[in-house]
Amino acid sequence: MAAKNGSTTIEKEQIFGMAEQEMEYRVDLFNRLTKICFDKCIDKRYKESELNMGENSCIDRCVSKYWQVTNLIGQLLGSNRPPM
Amino acid sequence: MAAKNGSTTIEKEQIFGMAEQEMEYRVDLFNRLTKICFDKCIDKRYKESELNMGENSCIDRCVSKYWQVTNLIGQLLGSNRPPM
Amino acid sequence: MAAKNGSTTIEKEQIFGMAEQEMEYRVDLFNRLTKICFDKCIDKRYKESELNMGENSCIDRCVSKYWQVTNLIGQLLGSNRPPM
């Protein structure tokens, strides 16, 4: 649009493409984290719709450990930037 | 393309984007429904390639119940429009 | 961009769209293959970080059999072109 020539347009597309991928990455991370901590922490008999105390503290620790695994594997993959 | 200025182009993109997401939503719904009813209804020993009578009626009820769950959760989420 | 009219632009978009889908297809195939052969062949107790001999030969045969299943189902679906 506001670009002066074809090459700049492609550069701009790449910047927007990168931003989009960054966002998709975070959404994907959040969704996987949410799913796996639900699987690990929540009683599937659904006797009530509230989270009980045990579930709540399990969730907090699950998120914290998932975060650490993300960082640990990020280091192994040799990425210099933090995973978010 | 046929838009008079940048803002209108963006509006048009949004309309196409919305239509695309609506379609992706329906395809995603259909694929999940198909997968889960196969898992719930079909004998995985694959003794024949035909669906037998029990499988057929299980499929019909599975689709019907899945539809009801979609509507029920749609109501809980407070969306006013029907899920399809 | 270099297209002479709207219709040609759409044609060009379709060609790029097709190429993109072809690539997404191959990436999707590779990722599913990798995941399923890991599930079928790898000991999840992770006693070491190396692949042992049994795992290595299981992987090779798994990839080979997955390929054959891809071709077999490709034939059933009546596609004339090879799956890759």
Place this chain on the structure above:
Amino acid sequence: MDKSMLGDLDSLPEEDKIRMSAMIDQLQIRDSLRMYNSLVERCFSDCVDNFRRKSLDKQEETCVRRCAEKFLKHSMRVGMRFAELNQGAATQD
């Protein structure tokens, strides 16, 4: 995926109709490629569990064929029921 699932195009201006139609075509191709991949994954997963040889044996091949055919029939039936519900057909026991 049936094109009719994806709504009415008649109300659009010609140019947008072409673009919308192209978008639907792309979605259908993408969906059918993913379906192909997921069918292979499912039937491989259900039918192949022995990695002592490099080639499928007869039993595995038969299993894969039946699995794929059964899945396709299943998918068609689900599609029919799904279309009925989309058209607001009454559903009683």
Place this chain on the structure above:
Amino acid sequence: MDKSMLGDLDSLPEEDKIRMSAMIDQLQIRDSLRMYNSLVERCFSDCVDNFRRKSLDKQEETCVRRCAEKFLKHSMRVGMRFAELNQGAATQD
């Protein structure tokens, strides 16, 4: 998904800000539609296992409601913890 998760837009020129904002809106809509589908899939999978009738019985309906409510509360809590970690809050035992 919280919009603040997706980074800072203030440094961009006006035109790009509009476009970036539209992109974020689209991602949020897509994410919420997928979340809806995955919630239905999960609660159906966990709560419905009997296909002798065409309609949900009371017990299944109750199960689905609790499952969905529980998942949404869970998701909010994960979102809060996730945001804290994103902001670099210290995490000790």
Place this chain on the structure above:
Amino acid sequence: MDKSMLGDLDSLPEEDKIRMSAMIDQLQIRDSLRMYNSLVERCFSDCVDNFRRKSLDKQEETCVRRCAEKFLKHSMRVGMRFAELNQGAATQD
């Protein structure tokens, strides 16, 4: 994902070649981000099952490292075999 998997670009005009190459780059970045997320998900799932503390213990950390390293080696081997099949190498028992 190896760039050579994605076909031949030499026959395209220069402008399209640039665009196609940018598209491939984007796909590779997207694929590697998804791979990262799925690797974390897998190794977390296989190695972490105890939520009595907020931090990984030594055993969990070792398990995660081995899981990730093993998966990466696995993935490279699959990539090699996959490339051979793509090039039409004969496959006999």
